[in-house]
Amino acid sequence: MKREIELMTGYLNSTRKNLISILDRHDEIVSKLIDLPIHESTRLYFIGNGSSGEGARIASFLSVSVLGILPLCVTPYSFTHGLVDAVRPDDIVVAISQTGTSHEVVESIRLARAKNARTISLTATSDSPVAKEAEFPFVFPECVEHVGYKVTGVIGLLYAFWIIILGLAFHNVRITKTELHDNIEEIRDLTLRYDDLASKATDWVEKNVxxxxxxxTISVLGTADLVETAMEFAIKSIEVQGRFSLAVETEEFLHGICATDPKDNLVILLVDGKSEAFVRRVYPVIQERGHDVLWIGQGAPREGLALDIVDSKHYTTAQFFPVVHACIIAWARLKGYGDIGTIVFADYQKQLKVREE
Known part of the structure; x- marks a missing residue:
C-alpha cells in the first residue's frame, strides 16, 4: 500500500471521533457569534477552493433555510479580482481553508475587512494567516491532516460551517434554542453511522473493484448538495487514480454532457431519498446509451452499492462523504494508486507560490 493511502486509511478510521469532538464544542463555537448581527441588508459571501469550496456550497443550502439568505459562494480569486467591490459594511464574509495558508483566501479576508465587512475564518491551523486576519477566527485542530489527499478536514470543516450558520441563526432569532439543539443532535445521529457506511463501501469495492x-473516464452525478460530494469523488479520482473525471448535477448531465462517448466511461449516480424517483427514470436511459452505470445510495439495484440513507433536509452529505472516501481509498489500496497526484499538486503550489507562511 502506498504511504499516502496508508495515511488516508488512518484518517478515515479516526474521522468519526474527530467529528464528534467538533460537535461536542458547539456551545463554545456558537457563543463566539453573539456579537455578530445580521441586518436586513446583510449579504453573505462564502469563499473557498477545492474541497473547501465544496463545503461552502453545501453550507449555502442550510443558510437559505435557517437564515433566509442565499449566500454568494465564490472562489477566492474571483472575490479578490472584482467581486469584493460589491461588499458593504453590513456584509459577512466567511472564508474556509484547511491549511489557512492559501494566499487568495487570506487576501479575501484582508480586502473584506478593508471594506468594513465582518469576517469569519474556518481552518485547522491555529497560527495560520487566515486565522490571524479574520475578525472571528475558528480553529479546528481535529481537521489537521499530514497527507496530500484530505479526508477528515473535508467533512470536518463542513460540520464547523454548519454549526456557525446555526449559531448565527440562533443569535439573530431565526431559530430557537430547541431548534439549535435538534439540528446538532440530528448531525450527531448521522455521524454515528460514519464507520458503518465507510465499511459497507469498502466491502463493496473489494468485491467489485x-x-x-x-x-x-468517470462522470459523477448528484442532485442539490450531492453535486458537491460528486465533485469530491471526481477530484479524488483525478488526484489518486489519475482518471479524467468530472462532476455535474444529474439533470445538467441530460442537457449536453450525456452526449459523451460511452466507450470506457463510467457514470456514477449518488442517490438519496429526495432524488431516488428521478434517478429511477434516468438510470435505464443512461444504460441504453451504452454507458457503464454505478448507482450509489438509496434504492440501488442489485449491481449497485445500496445504502440505507436516512432522510435529512440539510445534512444528507454527512452520509455520503464516508462512502466516497472509502471507495477511493479501497480502490487505490487494491490497485496500487496514490503516489503521483500529491507530488504534482505540491509542485504546482510550490512553483506558483500559492501559500503564505
Missing part, C-alpha cells in the same frame, strides 16, 4: 478500474 473492476467496475472502477476498467473505466478510463
Amino acid at each position: 473492476e467496475v472502477f478500474e476498467k473505466a478510463k
Whole structure:
C-alpha cells in the first residue's frame, strides 16, 4: 500500500471521533457569534477552493433555510479580482481553508475587512494567516491532516460551517434554542453511522473493484448538495487514480454532457431519498446509451452499492462523504494508486507560490 493511502486509511478510521469532538464544542463555537448581527441588508459571501469550496456550497443550502439568505459562494480569486467591490459594511464574509495558508483566501479576508465587512475564518491551523486576519477566527485542530489527499478536514470543516450558520441563526432569532439543539443532535445521529457506511463501501469495492478500474473516464452525478460530494469523488479520482473525471448535477448531465462517448466511461449516480424517483427514470436511459452505470445510495439495484440513507433536509452529505472516501481509498489500496497526484499538486503550489507562511 502506498504511504499516502496508508495515511488516508488512518484518517478515515479516526474521522468519526474527530467529528464528534467538533460537535461536542458547539456551545463554545456558537457563543463566539453573539456579537455578530445580521441586518436586513446583510449579504453573505462564502469563499473557498477545492474541497473547501465544496463545503461552502453545501453550507449555502442550510443558510437559505435557517437564515433566509442565499449566500454568494465564490472562489477566492474571483472575490479578490472584482467581486469584493460589491461588499458593504453590513456584509459577512466567511472564508474556509484547511491549511489557512492559501494566499487568495487570506487576501479575501484582508480586502473584506478593508471594506468594513465582518469576517469569519474556518481552518485547522491555529497560527495560520487566515486565522490571524479574520475578525472571528475558528480553529479546528481535529481537521489537521499530514497527507496530500484530505479526508477528515473535508467533512470536518463542513460540520464547523454548519454549526456557525446555526449559531448565527440562533443569535439573530431565526431559530430557537430547541431548534439549535435538534439540528446538532440530528448531525450527531448521522455521524454515528460514519464507520458503518465507510465499511459497507469498502466491502463493496473489494468485491467489485473492476467496475472502477476498467473505466478510463468517470462522470459523477448528484442532485442539490450531492453535486458537491460528486465533485469530491471526481477530484479524488483525478488526484489518486489519475482518471479524467468530472462532476455535474444529474439533470445538467441530460442537457449536453450525456452526449459523451460511452466507450470506457463510467457514470456514477449518488442517490438519496429526495432524488431516488428521478434517478429511477434516468438510470435505464443512461444504460441504453451504452454507458457503464454505478448507482450509489438509496434504492440501488442489485449491481449497485445500496445504502440505507436516512432522510435529512440539510445534512444528507454527512452520509455520503464516508462512502466516497472509502471507495477511493479501497480502490487505490487494491490497485496500487496514490503516489503521483500529491507530488504534482505540491509542485504546482510550490512553483506558483500559492501559500503564505
